[in-house]
């Protein structure tokens with residue numbers, strides 16, 4: 001298939017490119033490099049057959065989208081491009097609605113013009129909000145608590161409405177917490193500034209960039225008192241996109257899938273796995289709970305297995321070991 005990947009130079013996108021090219025799909029990336037580097041494209045080419053096409057451009061630029069669609073004529077679009085920092089989204093809501101929602105409308109309009117009928121969309125478990133029950137299944141009520149989460153939920157509705165009206169196919173993938181890096185240690189996550197997520201933070205403590213990890217609350221009702229989350233290895237997540245592209249060929253309308261492991265790990269378990277991977281102690285400081293944090297959450301990911309034949313294969317040790325290999329080989333991300 002010919003697959004256009006928006007935001008393909010980013011963390012999840014880059015790992016997905018490797019898996020798509022490995023399955024002999026033709027792939028073109030459209031990315032404005034706002035949160036990524038052109039080095040990613042070279043590294044993906046080095047890991048694969050080197051046939052990746054790249055166009056630097058913005059999904060909010062209708063003319064750029066039309067040009068790419070017209071020349072590439074995709075069979076499917078994987079739409080990663082977007083802004084993703086929850087805290088930032090509360091301070092800059094219009095910017096988040098503009099990129100994440102208007103950008104999605106622009107992508108759908110450009111697809112319509114060339115008759116492309118399939119889109120795979122990066123949604124998030126954050127659309128669920130506070131758990132009414134656990135594990136979250138796809139029927140769980142949605143009630144996002146951040147602007148970021150609302151941009152994802154609105155985009156899901158837009159894609160569903162578009163698919164139903166046009167006879168197209170929208171696969172909405174609700175990711176849990178992506179972590180880890182490519183086994184080659186040449187692709188991984190390199191957050192700007194202070195990492196928002198646990199694993200990159202632990203990794204930066206391990207390489208000496210930060211002094212200690214703050215554990216926000218160790219008195220939750222979990223086995224060791226620290227918060228539990230459902231972490232998913234980025235390579236498993238990347239493979240879920242390949243499964244979704246294949247599934248989309250035989251599907252119509254919108255379909256939502258949780259993409260997680262169903263196995264939650266606590267902060268202390270993550271730290272212990274990382275200590276084993278890097279052979280060092282990770283200093284931790286216990287701090288008060290943060291407002292809005294919940295004790296535990298995990299996915300029911302059985303639907304993705306039943307319908308797309310996809311399930312996560314990597315365990316916690318793979319997540320920690322690959323993150324450490326990437327972080328220690330690339331302490332400054334793609335600037336090395």
Ligand SMILES: NC(=O)c1ccc[n+]([C@@H]2O[C@H](COP(=O)([O-])OP(=O)(O)OC[C@H]3O[C@@H](n4cnc5c(N)ncnc54)[C@H](O)[C@@H]3O)[C@@H](O)[C@H]2O)c1
Nearest residue numbers: 007010011012032033034035036058059081082084122124
């Ligand atoms: N990483 C997570 O924890 C997580 C969890 C759930 C959902 N998601 C979603 O998955 C997608 C990919 O996430 P990621 O972690 O790889 O993020 P990322 O920031 O690494 O990748 C996003 C890519 O999109 C590009 N981009 C941003 N705005 C653009 C625009 N206007 N035009 C063209 N390109 C643009 C960036 O340069 C970047 O390469 C995002 O939509 C994100 O919201 C991520």
